[in-house]
Amino acid sequence: MILVTGGAGFIGSNFVLGWLAQSDEPVINLDKLTYAGNLGNLQPLAGDPRHIFIKGDICDEALVAGLLERYQPRAILNFAAESHVDRSIHGPRDFVTTNVNGSFALLEAARAYWQGMGKEDKAAFRFLHVSTDEVYGTLGPGDAPFTETTAYAPNSPYSASKAASDHLVRAYHHTYGLPVLTTNCSNNYGPYQFPEKLIPLIIANARQGKPLPIYGDGQQVRDWLYVSDHCAAIRRVLEAGRCGETYNVGGWNEMANLDVVRTLCGMLDELAPKAAGSYAGQIVHVQDRPGHDRRYAIDARKIERELGWKPLETFETGIRKTVEWYLEHDDWVRNVQSGDYLRWLDTNYANRDAGHGAETRTSA
Template sequence: MTIGAAPSVRTVLVTGGAGFIGSAVCRHLIGAGDTRVINLDKLTYAASPEALAAVQESPRYRFVAGDIADRALVSRILAEERVDAIMHLAAESHVDRSIDGPAVFVETNITGTFHLLEAALDHWRTLTGRAKTTFRFHHVSTDEVFGDLPFDDSRFDEATPYNPSSPYSASKAASDHLVRAWHHTFGLPVVLSNCSNNYGPHQHAEKLIPLTITRAAAGETVPVYGTGANVRDWLYVEDHARALDLVVRRGAIGECYVVGGRAEHSNLAVVTMICDLLDDVRPKPGLRRRDLIRFVTDRPGHDRRYAIDPSRIERELGWRADTKFADGLAATIEWYLAHQPSIGLTERRGVA
């Protein structure tokens, strides 16, 4: 690049960019300064358009309402915008909902990914030169495809066999396999990542942490599945967004990176921490929020424990989860309290 020339700008298609993780990715990419973002989202119940307020006026951001299964639409976007990379985050992701109605998980996570892969392959085949060699399809997945772990010191890594337990995790496992097949059979340049449980601002209120915050803040009972012993590895969403950007930029073609926060806590411990923090920052006279906890019938097939060994992405791409869980949880509580009027409570037992 000559001195004084404008830096090159890549164009990234983010699917599901109005979702919790997707919106964090959009904010991060726009903030990076060298990326145009095309956000394709069909705005389901879990979408959070307000999470995109910080980027929606940027000249490097464009929102397109649409479905990843609409191959004609996706193909048109890829061609017109000259897309350099796809970051595929669009997915149905709530385990309880997958148990109640698995069909939409099959349609979105499996069939939708198939159509997106086909459009991406057609687009990649039209590219030449550097545009073809640098194109990437980044498939963003979950650690739940690996099943669960015993209560010991074992952890998931990139070589862990797949053993999904729920319709949600089975649909994500299937989409992972499709992406790998399109690489091995057709040569599509792909990278994959599987993350642990994300948390942070803008997450839908059916998930464990926002559900607990919103209910406990209002003095309502807080449901916990079983005994609350199930353990999750927690990852702050902003840290995850950074990791995803590194994977799509520098990840090895055909390879997978597991991304975790090195922050294992039982569901009961997380709920108790939230209750205690709320007692400190928003006390209610005569109420100790721990007393709001109610143990409810466990979820069918509830995985015992998830834990990620992120050594590969730390070693090869230089990523670290910077946010300590206590700090991230406090910041998340602060955000939900500030936005309480706009957050709807849910009757679902959205416990991980």
């Protein structure tokens, strides 16, 4: 069996669901169930004996050690992280606690467990750490995409905390020999994403008749990766990745935020039209966030060359699946939009200047 941390979050839950759809190998799922961890994401596995859920914190080294001793997993996959840049600006401490201290505690427990294994099990064990392209910093319009050898230059408390965890994982391989693998992914989207991130936020706000907030001029460029493609890449890295290596995982889909929102509005106009007008009329431009990276782009040739992985979804196919999923799961959206979520939206957006009509003032 395998141990997955953060398996009730967006990417983690998609991974667990995909894993058990393709394999009978059981999953121990450890998640703290913070605001973005949602057992509703795992409802399809209710009563499935292959899925063992444990509510707990990766910072609790004794808990993790006990789970390792009890279940004897052949691999640990670490999805557990605080992952929203805006939240890291308002409250960086939680990001250091989970992403740095939590990763350290998990590595320590994994090291002790691995060192006590027999020779064959020790050789087969893997520790796979899921990270982000944001550790590389920002790119100019003409810069080459990030590769696995791009120097780290994190620009937010979130990306700095993830960079620190990446460095710890690397150090545990080079110092102790722990068989680690690291993946750095681009912006994920798809089912079960908490509606603080751009795509689910825009869908939810559009359907509720609320403003669709765009930071600054909306020309921040991201590489968009459909979550099921990301999960397939992780499975492949776990299966055949070289120990100690890093693999960048991207969708080959660079797009400006404003263009993403316009695409979403057009798709909603088609699939769930308003009584009058287009959802694009709800677009507003708000004050940009501090230190907002201008462009991310992933060079994913290494994972294709070495492991044969490449994304199956284009942005056009993936975004349609995403919009259709959210339209079919209004109940899930309502359930996750708790009082804590609404208070967060007020904290993040209340003091940003917004102007209707800014959509017409910016170039595409």
